[in-house]
Amino acid sequence: MVRVHFTEGDYARVRFAARPSPVPELHAALLMLGTPHEEPLLGRWRGRLLRALPEAAGPLADLVPGGAAPAFLDVLGETREDGFSLIRSAAPALVRSEIARVYAGRRRVPPWVRALHDGDAESWRTLERAQRAAYETVLAPVWPRVQDLHRAEFTRHALAVAEEGMGAALTALAPGSRLRDGVWEWPGGGREVRLGGRGLVLLPTFHWRGSPLVQDLPERPVVLAYPAGGGLPPTPDGVAVSPEDALAGVLGRTRAELLLVLSEPRTTTELARRTGVSAATASAHASALRAAGLITTTRTGRSVHHTRTPLGTLLAAPAAGH
Structure with a gap:
């Protein structure tokens, strides 16, 4: 041991x-x-x-x-x-x-x-x-x-x-x-x-x-x-996984998309529009990302803005630059 x-x-x-x-x-x-x-x-x-x-x-x-x-x-x-x-x-x-x-x-x-x-x-x-x-x-x-x-x-x-x-x-x-x-x-x-x-x-x-x-x-x-991994060493014959798919495979497709579009602070309404989901759905996914330490949320008046944390930026960077 x-x-x-x-x-x-x-x-x-x-x-x-x-x-x-x-x-x-x-x-x-x-x-x-x-x-x-x-x-x-x-x-x-x-x-x-x-x-x-x-x-x-x-x-x-x-x-x-x-x-x-x-x-x-x-x-x-x-x-x-x-x-x-x-x-x-x-x-x-x-x-x-x-x-x-x-x-x-x-x-x-x-x-x-x-x-x-x-x-x-x-x-x-x-x-x-x-x-x-x-x-x-x-x-x-x-x-x-x-x-x-x-x-x-x-x-x-x-x-x-x-x-x-x-x-x-x-x-x-x-x-x-x-x-x-x-x-x-x-x-x-x-x-x-x-x-x-x-x-x-x-x-x-x-x-x-x-x-x-x-x-x-x-x-x-x-x-x-x-x-780590699936039990076998990787081989060149394997199907390559894109950075976007790797991120989506862990976070889920919508949450991965939300994290990627937060290259700058955005409101919940902007997140919903850019990812094609309702504002309520965008808000729920943002809450999950916030709980995981990947984004922060601040309120200014009636507006709510979401921003990536350093950890969120690190995870999104490979997919964003792909």
């Missing part, structure tokens, strides 16, 4: 990653590739990608000889380049200690890994080439789909927090998890994680199907990558 220990201040420091992070998602996919599966559909996904991976991606397997990656690969970054840069900027002492940890008790260490341990520049280029090759094969073809899925998961979590509170929203992320006495318990695995006031970043991953993947580095917020 994974047990995450909260201090009182950590509850205020829980945040949901606003966007998917390419490097953790890539590493989750590679972990899935390295795990045999009995399920036919997962097995076919794994077999197809293993056949497609270019030789240049091969060195990545050398960094996980026992199935656990060195901690200097645990980075976020909103873009692939951000993530690669964060890995390259890892402290030399961390790189050395983590390579020593994952190879402890093993007689053979690949020459390029030994060179990476020593800080060799060419070995770093080998690692970056391997990550880029793996990204182009495994993640790039499905990245738009991952973005759609993340957007929908973000919205679901935000609504759960607004309607039910943080505790219920946390336990809703994983069937069977529970929060009691300041400890969030997840089925499976076997790890104690103490936040100690550092806070927690929730990061859904759409490729991993095991216990939560935990990034727990000193003086950084703990990152918990949890399995």
Whole structure:
């Protein structure tokens, strides 16, 4: 069981990653590739990608000889380049200690890994080439789909927090998890994680199907990558979901339309006219959006004006710019 220990201040420091992070998602996919599966559909996904991976991606397997990656690969970054840069900027002492940890008790260490341990520049280029090759094969073809899925998961979590509170929203992320006495318990695995006031970043991953993947580095917020999505990794053959449809799938079509037209403050009458519903219906949907923390409503004389909150703007932005 994974047990995450909260201090009182950590509850205020829980945040949901606003966007998917390419490097953790890539590493989750590679972990899935390295795990045999009995399920036919997962097995076919794994077999197809293993056949497609270019030789240049091969060195990545050398960094996980026992199935656990060195901690200097645990980075976020909103873009692939951000993530690669964060890995390259890892402290030399961390790189050395983590390579020593994952190879402890093993007689053979690949020459390029030994060179990476020593800080060799060419070995770093080998690692970056391997990550880029793996990204182009495994993640790039499905990245738009991952973005759609993340957007929908973000919205679901935000609504759960607004309607039910943080505790219920946390336990809703994983069937069977529970929060009691300041400890969030997840089925499976076997790890104690103490936040100690550092806070927690929730990061859904759409490729991993095991216990939560935990990034727990000193003086950084703990990152918990949890399995999300429909049970199978996304494939390029899947039907793409537009940002508008992803938003509507969570909020409902009319509420999503109301949120999108609130690019500037509008009255209830204007909302009704722009979405083609009655004023009473527009008012009822606006009340639901307000309860979820997505809009605010102010009255000036006889006029009622609705305005998106920062959270509402964040959720609407991808669909509005589509």
